[in-house]
Amino acid sequence: MSRFMSRFTRNPAKTGILNETNNNDEVLSPGKIIWKRFRRNKIAMIGSFILLILIILAILAPVLTPYERDAMELQNREEPPSSEHLLGTDRQGRDLLTRVLYGGRISLSVGLVASSLQMVIGVILGSLAGYYGKWLDTLIMRITDMVIAFPFLALAITAAAVLGPSIYNTMLIIGFLTWTETCRLVRGQFLSIKQMEYIEAAKATGANEFRIIWHHMLPNALAPILISSTLIMATAILVEAALSYLGLGVQAPMPSWGNILEPARSMIVLMNMWWLWLPPGFLIFISVLSINLVGDGLRDALDPRLKN
Amino acid sequence: MSDLLQVKNLYTSFNTEDGVVPAVNGISFNLKHGESLGIVGESGCGKSVACLSIMRLIGHPGKVEADEIKLDGTELQALSEKKMRSMRGNDMAFIFQEPMTSLNPVYTIGFQLQEAIQLHQGLNKEQSQHKSIEMLEMVGIPRAEKVFSEYPHSLSGGMRQRAMIAMALSCEPKILFADEPTTALDVTIQAQILELMTDLRQRINTSIIFISHDLGVISEMVDRVIVMYCGIIIEDTDVRTLIKNPRHPYTIGLINSKPRIDVELERLEPISGSVPNPLNMPSGCPYHPRCESAMEICREKLPENHEIKDGHRVCCWLFSELGGKIKS
Amino acid sequence: MKQYILRRLLQMIPTLIGTTFIVYIIINMAPGSPLSHMIDPTITGEALARREEQLGLDRPLLQRYGTWLTEAAQGNLGYSTRYRGRLVTEIIQSRLLATVILTFSSIILSFILAVPIGVISATRQYSTLDYSVVVTAIAGVSVPVFFLGIVLIWAFAFQMGWFPVGGMVSAGVRHPTILAWAADVGKHLVLPLLTLTAANTARFVRFTRSSMLEVIRQDYVRTARAKGLSERVVIYRHALRNALLPVVTILGLSLPFLFSGAIITEAVFAWPGMGTILIESVSQRDYGLLMGINVFLAVLVILGNLLADIFYSVVDPRIRYD
């Protein structure tokens, strides 16, 4: 014990406290509370469950499918579903179930990579703008305004056409077009967290900027960033599907849910071969829906204002 | 004087995700014609909720139950929603704590005043405008005619609270609930509003229920006081007795923990501990964990009301024969 | 107020320049010369270079952008390479009406549908009705627009035969009167409108509902109830007006999404609007037209945001910009 400590002699009990509200020793960290609230949300739990299944199916695609991804059986083209090909075959005689499962890998990873990319850009720019303010803020916000003004899909289509359609370009295009929301969000979070007294307290104890940003501001802004990135991931999957459907996204033979659907642009396929477009379309819908449900559930779990 | 308002065994609870929160736990009181009654207590003691329950302004997920809520002999609980609406703002009016957020930002002061006047008094546009401006003048708003067509954001907090008072009094209610009307205001503005309210009280015949956590404000504004703690009334008496001769340990603690501007105190005597979590109420008397005179029975049973003197009720085992017996 | 509008207009200029510049760079990243798709492939290298010089294509990018910008400021968005040098503005103009019909009718229809649904859902939070609205709305924003489109075509054009498969008017039919023309367009409009409106309505319902939830917790709503106003007046007069203010802003901000939906819908239904020419010009490598369409849409987005802001400042008395 230092000398400093021994100076305190009086018993503080007189001041009185310690009638505890939570007597068990369980420590309720903020993360635990969010999880507890999230778990109560049935719809969000169903969403997480479906999402989990889709992810497992995508991961296990090589194990689950008896066919090679790109193997063509030219004698078995455009076959309707049968016991051999549960979802039939496409115009090149490839097994559709196989392609749909592999397509899930591609579509989900495009969503994940693109939304991670936008998150990195958005968080860096947003925190710089929010923390330092002044001219840097003005500059970043002007850039954000410009990107927000992009006619989103038109530019994505144009860029894909110009840069050449491929899975990587699709990820890059979506990532570079969607970071503005995260940037604004992080900036707003930083601006409001900056007003919190605990930031002043950290300054008053002599914490440097790095410590304030990393230790105090980012962890408090993290939850909303994650929510918005989840929701942006859903958007990214939709955009990938749309680009690929138009032939401007992921390129065959690599399958993605969007490009499996591409043949449905032909009226003959649309009219006569439902197995070519219905399953991948449905899977896009289900996966985006489940991600959105999870994101929505997270938002409710994090915003106690909306619950009473 | 006869009773204007009779409340018997009022219970209000809120169903939350974490469990049922009992906000008001069986309170009974009366208000006489022309009387002003103060309700004192710390935040969360249920004083506002009690008044909102009487006005039937508790929304989802709240639940109100009572044996009796009578205004001028009418059982309010038996009234249809439509009938109740016709009494709200007309027979019963409410002034809220936050003048900055209690007025609708997108409508003018005049519009919001006229609304109630037209609804309840059947006046036409011109008459109600005339009446509104009259009301604004009455509450001491300068340039009332100009303020009439202004939006709330252009007024200061004090002025907005005056406008709220004008709105509440515009239909000459029988009873006025003032829920901490000066808490959000600075002390010099609070003085203005309190003076205005005292002045108005002498001019119009309205009974007032004045909610506050500040015993200083209460002792200036009311005749009789109810002290609430954790949703129950623990003491009920006239203001003079309450301050000069409080009996419940909580009331005594409350008075002793407040420094005074007119007297120098060597040391403050705070109440130890803090208000219990409403989801995890202690058994027996809710005050017993903080009470220095707590006895065995206080842990077990909620005390009954004891009228220790004419019109002085205390809810504490210290004043009951049963409690006394066990103590000895 | 005037000052505010002036400031916003001035702020718009750098945004416009920046946006168009980035679009310009992207389009100029295209491999090969823009001329190579336009001109006879047998042309000699020398002749091509001369032609490029004529058009100023040998100058540095920034300079060319400068020239483009000067032209654009005067209302000339360049020339289409595919349509034998027709003005881009002319082509856009010829397709604008179709897009406007589709987009605006969808915005208006979805707004009319979404506001009451959002309000009712918010006022009955936690009811079964509210839950179904929430889940349906999330489902609505989760359906890929093109997939919904093809499902509708399959069901109502092929299976039922109720509506035409695509286009805006029946091919080869001459309409004797405007009314007949409108009726024909209307029949073609149903499916694309339904497709686009489903997505838009779902978005608007979510905005309205969350905005409404925020507002009905405000103190002034309680004040309105304490005055004895009926629930209808409380909700529709006192709450809704406040709740719609942020919705308008979000509406301005979500213009890019609205256009995106329209582009896809047009592509699916072969609706002869700007989305269709956009996709055509991609496959034709008509960079002049692509540039023009992108810039045109960007200007619309920026103007939309500006209008939303100005509208907000007019409607919300709290905002005084001077």
Next chain:
Amino acid sequence: MTEPIVKLENIKKYFPIRGGVFSRVVGNIKAVDDVSFVINKGETLGLVGESGCGKSTLGRTILKLLDPTGGRAFYKNNDIFKTDKQQLRHLRRELQIIFQDPFSSLNPRLNVGEIIGESLEIHGEVSGKEKQERVEYMLEVCGLAPHHHRRYPHEFSGGQRQRIGIARALTLNPDFVVADEPISSLDVSIQAQIVNLMEELQDTFGLTYLFISHDLSMVRHISNNVAVMYLGKVVEICGKNELYQNPLHPYTQALLSAVPIMDPDAKSKRIILKGDVPSPANPPPGCNFNPRCRYAEERCRQEEPELREISPGHQVSCHLVEKGVGKLD
């Protein structure tokens, strides 16, 4: 035995107002305008005033949590405003602050141990087990259970959170603490607990407080000297008994008379001030208080009064003090 520890000379803090088409600076909000006073070692200076008078801004400015616009602030012999980053970091051990809002003043993502121990980590004082001991000791000193260091802020009540905030401020054993409205968001019965705790800690650790509050009764209880602020300026400063028994500035008089007294028999002679506090962006010419002052003369509307010593240790900024304003009635 009155040794000055903090000395303020002409402190100014202006916030620019931007406007016009190009967002130019078109004016200043003079939140703190030319404030000077001295705080003695081991004493408490109460700083009172209504919201917007600049008292919190002053508290933050002298700790250099806000960039000062002008003036000098000395801690012992160090000019706080002139320190570089390194020196300032060193000074931060001696100068601390307790905040108003027990909710926003604690980082919700950190547990109590991390909150209280952070300063030890930053200054590299102690670590590991020793740090842990120090944290537990501080918790105990502030009336909390030592094993609470693993819990998160949301598990505590307002009063308990305020104790955590106090523990954090005192971990480095500072000399001077700015207490910025430390009790105003607490319930009455808890306010007294916190004030008692602060008094005990002052005795134990020899602390000097700048106690900022709008609660005039509590300031009377805890302070040795009291300064009254109005629109960015100190209008009166003196020993507490002198101030409460013999207020000389018309504003102080009105302020004191406005406080409701908990005594149904006391018929207060209340001075009701006219109107609202003017905007600090556009203060009236002459004496700031003149539009609301019932004694205001021509001179008050033109000439700004200086803070003058009227009697030993009693400074007032009013042209009319000698006329004995306020004692007329």
